[in-house]
Amino acid sequence: MLCDDWRPTAPIENIRLRAELLAKTRQFFAARDVLEVETPLLSVATVSDPHLQSFVTRYNGPGLPPDTPLYLQTSPEAAMKRLLAAGSSSIYQICKAFRDGEYGARHNPEFTMLEWYRVGFDHFTLMDEVEALVKMLLDLDCEFERVSYQVIFERYLGLDPHRASLDDLMRCANDSGVFTDLNEIEIGRDGWLDLLMSHLIEPHLGLAAPLFIYDYPASQAVLAKVRPGEVALAERFELYVTGVELANGYHELCDGDEFSRRFERDTLQRKKDEGFVPRINRRLNTALEAGLPESAGVALGFDRLLMLAAGCDSINGVVNFTVANA
Amino acid sequence: MGTYSTNEFRGGLKLMIDGDPCSIIDNEFVKPGKGQAFCRVKLRNLKSGKVYERTYKSGESVEAADVMDTEMQFLYSDGEQWHFMEPESFEQHAVSETAMAETAKWLKGQEECLVTLWNGVPLSVAAPNFVELAVTDTDPGVRGDTSGGGGKPATLETGAVVRVPLFVNIDDLLKVDTRTGEYVSRVKN
Numbered sequence: 001m002l003c004d005d006w007r008p009t010a011p012i013e014n015i016r017l018r019a020e021l022l023a024k025t026r027q028f029f030a031a032r033d034v035l036e037v038e039t040p041l042l043s044v045a046t047v048s049d050p051h052l053q054s055f056v057t058r059y060n061g062p063g064l065p066p067d068t069p070l071y072l073q074t075s076p077e078a079a080m081k082r083l084l085a086a087g088s089s090s091i092y093q094i095c096k097a098f099r100d101g102e103y104g105a106r107h108n109p110e111f112t113m114l115e116w117y118r119v120g121f122d123h124f125t126l127m128d129e130v131e132a133l134v135k136m137l138l139d140l141d142c143e144f145e146r147v148s149y150q151v152i153f154e155r156y157l158g159l160d161p162h163r164a165s166l167d168d169l170m171r172c173a174n175d176s177g178v179f180t181d182l183n184e185i186e187i188g189r190d191g192w193l194d195l196l197m198s199h200l201i202e203p204h205l206g207l208a209a210p211l212f213i214y215d216y217p218a219s220q221a222v223l224a225k226v227r228p229g230e231v232a233l234a235e236r237f238e239l240y241v242t243g244v245e246l247a248n249g250y251h252e253l254c255d256g257d258e259f260s261r262r263f264e265r266d267t268l269q270r271k272k273d274e275g276f277v278p279r280i281n282r283r284l285n286t287a288l289e290a291g292l293p294e295s296a297g298v299a300l301g302f303d304r305l306l307m308l309a310a311g312c313d314s315i316n317g318v319v320n321f322t323v324a325n326a
Numbered sequence: 327m328g329t330y331s332t333n334e335f336r337g338g339l340k341l342m343i344d345g346d347p348c349s350i351i352d353n354e355f356v357k358p359g360k361g362q363a364f365c366r367v368k369l370r371n372l373k374s375g376k377v378y379e380r381t382y383k384s385g386e387s388v389e390a391a392d393v394m395d396t397e398m399q400f401l402y403s404d405g406e407q408w409h410f411m412e413p414e415s416f417e418q419h420a421v422s423e424t425a426m427a428e429t430a431k432w433l434k435g436q437e438e439c440l441v442t443l444w445n446g447v448p449l450s451v452a453a454p455n456f457v458e459l460a461v462t463d464t465d466p467g468v469r470g471d472t473s474g475g476g477g478k479p480a481t482l483e484t485g486a487v488v489r490v491p492l493f494v495n496i497d498d499l500l501k502v503d504t505r506t507g508e509y510v511s512r513v514k515n
Contacts, residue, residue, distance in 0.1 A: 051360065103355060178379070179378070179381065187362050194362040199364075199366065245359060248359045
């Protein structure tokens, strides 16, 4: 029998839809005077986030020492922040990002990301812009909902995510029918919050209308500003549409010293989890010390947006060749 | 005893969970963009037939169940147990109602089935992917309709009910896909 695995998994109308939505996205940013940029996919350094695994390849040729490891970017964040620090003003990019180990109905290890940065915005003004773009691309006319991380946990689980003990979180998972052999040490408090969020809350989010969650625990700030208070909160947001996590944004951390501290913490975590640390982006650190302008930035999974636009349950309906038949 | 990493999880893989052999029905990769990756697995306990979910941290290893799939011929059912025979050794195995679960309704006798043994005890039986069975009851056929659109239910000689095109009549021999429970085609008697 003739093998059929040379064929694209996405129907031709979805391949056309991609081209159409890419064109509309570029028009959207052109009308708002946001500059399209390109940054390298390969770099000698990679992200420090312990939850992201980079692909690595090797370069042999002029310009770098023999056999230099080069990492494929997990997102264009580092390079785009270096442009911002150099005075680029507001910028956007549509590019491929690569994450080892991620494959499923909503994941492909190589995927398309739309990432943009707005100088002078905070996370709320950026949410307005994300809303305008997604409304236009998905042809929606409803208001998007905005709910804090705390309220969403209270709404679905009756639990305060900032004050609940680790025992409370584990008991809540078990009582709600999420069974696992994991203990508290293996994934930590944030791991349990992620488990509750992904198993018990996410499937309900953004069903009636798309929904932003904002004000994350400070421990999940990544590179967002942390606002001090009785409970310190990260000025970070995520957008959910019909149970799908679509975008993640920050009111950007500009403080170089704080950046170094988080960087240090991630490095220690990676050493503990994996026993080694990939080379991490020192040039980003220097750029932040030179001064990142006050800004907000967001990354949006473009393939997932296409899944929503096309009504597909699986990413292979919108990516013509996923890793399984690339 | 071997183990499987969550990266090897796929439908049909057999694992030991809390001392019982289980088969993976479905495996979902769940990962927040900024956070811990999990595998959310739907399993069937092969002893009790019960279906449940379990969550693993991505990359975790789980003990493999020492099960063996063996081709056997279905002989007969005595009402309580289903009897199978290994074609090489002529060794016979009696299979319980629970282990027959979704399979019983496709078998009339003589079929080659895949029987899953755990410590020598049959746990589950998979029917052949395709079976040919006669229609014992359905609404009268509609002449000239070969489109297959719409359709109607038909009862087969084993008691299974499948959706068939309107042109199908009583006594027609049908080819059915047992994995989906769907009609494939008519077979010439």
